[in-house]
Amino acid sequence: MKFPTHFWRYFAILWITVLGVLGAAIWLDNHRDLFATQPPVSVKALPEKILIDRGQELLLLGNCMACHTERGQAAGAGGRAFETPFGKVYSNNITPDAQHGLGTWNANDFWRALHHGKSKDGRLLTPVFPYQHTTLIAREDSDAMFAALKTWTPAANPKSIAKPSATLDWPYGTPLAIAVWRSLFFTPGVYVSDPQQSKEWNRGAYLAQGLGHCAACHSERNDWGAIAAVNDFSGGRMPLINWYAPSLTSLKETGLAQQTTQDIARLLQSGRTDQASAMGPMAEVVQHSTQHWRNEDLLAVATYLKDLAQKESQRTSSASAGQQNQTGAGPTAKVLSLGAKTYDDHCVQCHQSQGQGVPGAYPALANNRAVLLSDPTNLVQSVLYGGYPVATPLNPRPFGMPPYILTLDDREIAAVLTHLRTQWGHQAPEVTPLQVNRIRALQGP
Amino acid sequence: MLESQNPILSPELRIKDDRPLIPTPKACFWAIFFSMHLKTSFAVHTKLIRGLSWFFTFFFVLLTQPAFSQGVTFKDNMAERTRACTACHGEQGKAGPDGYYPRLAGKPSGYLFNQLKNFQEGRRHYNLMTRLVDPLSDAYLLEMADYFANLKLPYPPAARPSERVSQRILLAGKKLALEGDSTRNVPACSTCHGAQLTGIQPNVPGLLGLPLDYLNAQLGAWQTHQRKAAAPDCMSDIVQGLTSEDLVAVSTWLSTQNVPLNAAPAKQISVPLKAPWRCGSAPELSKAQP
Numbered sequence: 253m254k255f256p257t258h259f260w261r262y263f264a265i266l267w268i269t270v271l272g273v274l275g276a277a278i279w280l281d282n283h284r285d286l287f288a289t290q291p292p293v294s295v296k297a298l299p300e301k302i303l304i305d306r307g308q309e310l311l312l313l314g315n316c317m318a319c320h321t322e323r324g325q326a327a328g329a330g331g332r333a334f335e336t337p338f339g340k341v342y343s344n345n346i347t348p349d350a351q352h353g354l355g356t357w358n359a360n361d362f363w364r365a366l367h368h369g370k371s372k373d374g375r376l377l378t379p380v381f382p383y384q385h386t387t388l389i390a391r392e393d394s395d396a397m398f399a400a401l402k403t404w405t406p407a408a409n410p411k412s413i414a415k416p417s418a419t420l421d422w423p424y425g426t427p428l429a430i431a432v433w434r435s436l437f438f439t440p441g442v443y444v445s446d447p448q449q450s451k452e453w454n455r456g457a458y459l460a461q462g463l464g465h466c467a468a469c470h471s472e473r474n475d476w477g478a479i480a481a482v483n484d485f486s487g488g489r490m491p492l493i494n495w496y497a498p499s500l501t502s503l504k505e506t507g508l509a510q511q512t513t514q515d516i517a518r519l520l521q522s523g524r525t526d527q528a529s530a531m532g533p534m535a536e537v538v539q540h541s542t543q544h545w546r547n548e549d550l551l552a553v554a555t556y557l558k559d560l561a562q563k564e565s566q567r568t569s570s571a572s573a574g575q576q577n578q579t580g581a582g583p584t585a586k587v588l589s590l591g592a593k594t595y596d597d598h599c600v601q602c603h604q605s606q607g608q609g610v611p612g613a614y615p616a617l618a619n620n621r622a623v624l625l626s627d628p629t630n631l632v633q634s635v636l637y638g639g640y641p642v643a644t645p646l647n648p649r650p651f652g653m654p655p656y657i658l659t660l661d662d663r664e665i666a667a668v669l670t671h672l673r674t675q676w677g678h679q680a681p682e683v684t685p686l687q688v689n690r691i692r693a694l695q696g697p
Numbered sequence: 698m699l700e701s702q703n704p705i706l707s708p709e710l711r712i713k714d715d716r717p718l719i720p721t722p723k724a725c726f727w728a729i730f731f732s733m734h735l736k737t738s739f740a741v742h743t744k745l746i747r748g749l750s751w752f753f754t755f756f757f758v759l760l761t762q763p764a765f766s767q768g769v770t771f772k773d774n775m776a777e778r779t780r781a782c783t784a785c786h787g788e789q790g791k792a793g794p795d796g797y798y799p800r801l802a803g804k805p806s807g808y809l810f811n812q813l814k815n816f817q818e819g820r821r822h823y824n825l826m827t828r829l830v831d832p833l834s835d836a837y838l839l840e841m842a843d844y845f846a847n848l849k850l851p852y853p854p855a856a857r858p859s860e861r862v863s864q865r866i867l868l869a870g871k872k873l874a875l876e877g878d879s880t881r882n883v884p885a886c887s888t889c890h891g892a893q894l895t896g897i898q899p900n901v902p903g904l905l906g907l908p909l910d911y912l913n914a915q916l917g918a919w920q921t922h923q924r925k926a927a928a929p930d931c932m933s934d935i936v937q938g939l940t941s942e943d944l945v946a947v948s949t950w951l952s953t954q955n956v957p958l959n960a961a962p963a964k965q966i967s968v969p970l971k972a973p974w975r976c977g978s979a980p981e982l983s984k985a986q987p
Contacts, residue, residue, distance in 0.1 A: 324818035523832075535832050601770065602780070610771050637825065638781050643834040650833075651777065654784030655825045697825055 281435045282376060285368040290360055291391040300399070307400025310393050313549065314386075314463040315541035320346045326407030329353070334380050335492040338477060339420035341380040342413045349406035352413070354398075362398040363391060368440050376430045378416045379438070385482050388443040388462035437478040449559075452548075456556025457483070459549060464541075469497035469533060485560065489627065494691045495532040496629045498621075500557050501564035507621055508554075509561035516554035520545065522646030528622065529615055531630060535642045543644040583670045583682045591671025594664045598656065607676050613651040618676040628669060628683045632691050635665050657697050662688040775844040781829055782841070790845045796910030805962045806839075806846035807899035811926070811978045813838045820925040821918075852906045852956040862949055870950025873943060874904075883938050884974070886947070889931075889966065889982055894951070896962035900979035906956040912948035920944065927977035 255263075280287075298306075311317065320343045322331035329352070330345035345353040354362065354372075361372040369383030370376055377383060389397075417425040424430075443462055445454045460466045461482040471479040472488040479488070487499030498505040506528070508516055515525055520542040523530045530538045542550065583591075599617075603609050607618035617623050622630060640652035656665065662685035669688075673680035771777065776789070782801065787793050790801030801809060815821040817830050817838075830838065858867060872878075874894070877885035887894055889901055896903035904912075918924035919936040926932055936944070970976075970983040 322819075324820060539832050613771065613773070613777070637828050638784075639828055640781065640832050642832040643837050648834065649778060649837050649840070652779075652781035652829065654781045655829070657825065658785070695824070697823075 278431050278435045282431045284440060285364050285370060290363065298396075303396050303399045304403055305400075306393075307396035307398065309546070310397045310463065311400055312541055312544045313459060314397075314465070315537060316346065316397075318536060318540040319343050322409060325409050326405070328401070328404055329407040329409050331409045331411065331413045336380060336420075336477060337491060338424040341378050341416045341419060343381075345408060345413065346401060347404050347407045348402050349408050352408040353406060354401060355406060357398075359395050359398045362401075363394045366394050366397075367391075369434065369438065376427055376434065378420070378425070378430060379433065379477065380416075382465040382468045384438055384479065385462050385465035385468065387438075387440045388458065388482065390442065390458075393463075433476065433478070437476065450555075452552045452555050453559060455549070456552035456554070460485075460553050460556055464553065466500070470500050483560075485557070489629070490533065492694075493533065494629055494694060495633060496625065496627045497534070498625060498630075501561045503561070503565045503568070505621060505625060506561075508558050509565040511558070513551055513554035513558055516558060517547070517550035518646070520550050520553070521547075521644065523642035523644050524615075524647055524650070526611060526616075527620075529641050531622075531639070531641075532633060535639075538644065539642045543642070543646075583667075583674065587667045587670055587682070588674070590664065591667035591669075594660065594668040595671050598660070599668065602651075602653070607672070614653075617672050618678075623672050624678060624680045626681060628673075628681075628687055629691065631669050631672075631683070632665065632688050635660070635669065636688070636692055636695075655697075657692060662686075662692065775840070779841055779844065782845075785825075789848050789850060791848075791850050792908070796908035797914065799907055799911050800852075801845040802848035802850045803960060804846060804902050805896050805899050806842045807979075808896070808902045809842035809845055810839050811900060813842065815924075815926065820927070822923055852960060855906070855953050855955045856909065858949065858953045866946045867950050867953070869943070870946035870948070873939075873947045874950055881938050883935060886951075888968075889970070889976070889979070891963040892967065893957050893959075893963070894954070895957065895960050897966055897979075897982070898962045898964055900976075900981065901962070903956075903960070903962060904951050905954050906960070907952060909948060909952035912952055913945065916944040916948055917941075929975045929977050931974055931976040 317327050319332060319334075320330050321327050322329070322333075322343075325331060326347065328345070328347040329349075330343045332343045334341045334343065347353040348355045350356055357372050364370050365372070365377065365381075366383065366386040366389050369379070369381065369387070417427075419425070443458045446457070449457075465482075467479050467482050467484055469490060470488060471481070471484040471486060473479055480486075485500035487502065487505060488497050489495075490497065500506055500508055503509055511527070515527065519525045519528055519530065520538060523535060523538040523543065529535075602614040603617050604614075607616060607620075609616035625631070634653065636655065636657040638653040638655040641647060641650040643650055660668070665688045666683045666685040669683040672678070673683065776783075779790075783790060785793050785798045786801050787798065792798060792800035812821065813830050813833075814835075816823065816826045819827075833841075873883070874886040877883050877888065886904060889897065890904050891897050891901070894904045915924060916936060919933055920939075920941070922933070939947075966982050972983070975983045
């Protein structure tokens with residue numbers, strides 16, 4: 253079939269118009285900061301010292317240094333690598349170094365980075381920097397953080413930090429791809445207080461959704477690497493480092509609805525309670541951030557999360573009433589006996605014969621929510637690599653678990669984990685040697 | 698407010714096992730078996746033996762209780778707190794079964810602490826070690842280092858040189874270790890690691906009592922910059938001046954030497970290092986230098 257010439261002309265004009273309008277829309281969407289009026293610098297009146305102290309505290313609340321510091325290098329000098337399904341991204345230098353860091357920035361530039369996710373030079377930042385969360389930070393807090401950062405010692409890493417455009421796989425690092433991503437998943441906004449809730453609840457929500465960026469891990473990312481919402485805490489897998497951040501609202505996974513706010517706060521402050529321990533990436537959060545928080549802030553976040561969890565459990569208990577857990581064929585006798593034998597050989601000495609553990613030293617495995625998570629990733633990590641809970645002022649000399657990656661094979665680890673998940677009245681799904689092997693093969697000894 | 702309710706700080710860290718002392722079927726079987734055996738073997742039905750046998754029945758029941766025997770194994774001490782270390786480095790840190798997990802017991806405390814920090818700060822690389830030490834505080838790492846440093850355990854006799862090792866290699870290794878090579882500006886090992894090669898307090902490790910595989914791996918790692926120490930990194934400078942053959946020779950000789958009876962590290966260096974030698978992780982070796 254042959255189209256007349258004027259058809260092609262109209263066809264081309266149509267497409268050029270569509271792409272042009274779309275492009276203009278994306279451009280406008282990503283450059284809102286050029287048209288928006290900057291909120292005024294509101295804390296000018298505060299004495300410098302108070303401003304800096306508050307900023308220092310906010311930097312700890314946001315755990316900024318953990319990501320912006322590479323192992324063994326100066327604090328805040330950046331260069332820590334983040335593996336994503338789209339390639340690597342290295343964190344930036346946020347010390348006041350004039351050449352490599354924020355030395356030439358002013359408070360407006362800093363606010364623009366937090367609120368609009370844009371660098372001083374107008375470059376769109378990759379969403380590895382959690383600007384979906386930091387956009388909620390109030391202007392006065394942003395200014396205080398910047399004032400505190402200015403007092404840090406300028407520093408630079410010996411190796412220069414590669415730009416994301418060079419380290420991300422094509423085309424994810426291109427400005428166009430980042431612009432499209434932002435139009436789809438990012439809208440600058442501020443935290444709006446809920447007048448129905450207490451001041452404490454609102455403080456907790458502001459911290460958990462904004463600076464604390466809890467949902468960066470505790471929410472599942474979609475195929476584009478975006479979280480559902482900053483207040484979605486329904487749990488998420490961290491694909492490349494192989495940990496599972498459990499749901500903060502589910503009764504089964506963390507059960508915050510049934511805990512006191514004191515208990516929730518204590519876990520964040522000390523790294524462990526009798527019910528739970530912070531492991532893997534959460535241990536890092538406790539180590540660098542939450543152990544330093546004020547009690548009011550810990551309790552505020554605990555109040556907010558507990559309230560969400562309670563609402564969620566009311567919603568699901570009415571919805572799932574009468575539903576029965578479907579169990580499959582269950583593990584074979586061979587797996588069960590291997591599991592029991594492995595437990596007696598390696599675990600019983602600390603975790604005890606009835607899985608009751610030793611209070612204050614070794615966690616109980618019986619009725620432990622971490623043992624029963626349907627995703628066994630964290631369990632496999634714990635057995636392969638062992639580890640210590642975080643040393644915090646409330647738990648300064650923790651007891652530790654040896655790594656078993658060199659002692660037990662995949663079959664034995666799978667069997668012993670299946671044993672834990674079917675003993676003492678537990679009914680969690682079997683762990684397969686393949687699940688163990690995937691993590692072992694990816695991370696090695 | 699939070700501190701007052703913290704269970705971890707409570708001084709009572711003993712097991713409180715609430716389960717009742719009910720004997721397991723297996724325990725009952727053995728208890729009855731042994732007491733019957735006692736009764737029949739004596740074959741004297743005096744009141745005393747009969748009374749004793751009931752006592753033995755009770756005793757065996759208690760002895761075979763899992764809760765009873767396990768409850769007392771937990772002691773709140775450093776051995777318990779360093780289980781994660783001794784799983785690989787051997788009981789009381791006296792080296793693992795293969796050649797790659799070195800002895801910890803009796804090494805100078807400062808040296809052990811520096812190594813823990815090196816793993817934490819990325820100057821040494823081993824995923825398992827890094828993950829273990831990452832969440833721990835300096836104070837606790839120092840306590841662990843002190844604990845292992847103060848364990849005085851006898852050393853096993855050194856390995857005999859393999860038959861394929863020529864006398865020439867052993868002599869070359871010995872010469873490097875004890876005399877160095879002035880033509881290449883390589884000091885003797887004994888300059889810094891003590892005349893007996895058992896180390897110098899508090900930061901320099903001994904070189905004896907280590908397996909060949911471990912020594913080879915470490916010297917190789919120094920050469921390829923996989924293992925580093927705090928700057929200025931004197932050990933790195935020395936190893937860069939040596940060839941792979943030199944390294945194999947010196948580690949072969951070291952691994953075949955017995956540890957002297959008094960294996961304690963020397964108190965201080967006999968002749969302080971002359972400029973420009975300085976070691977970032979053992980600054981006390983050099984005379985006061987900027």
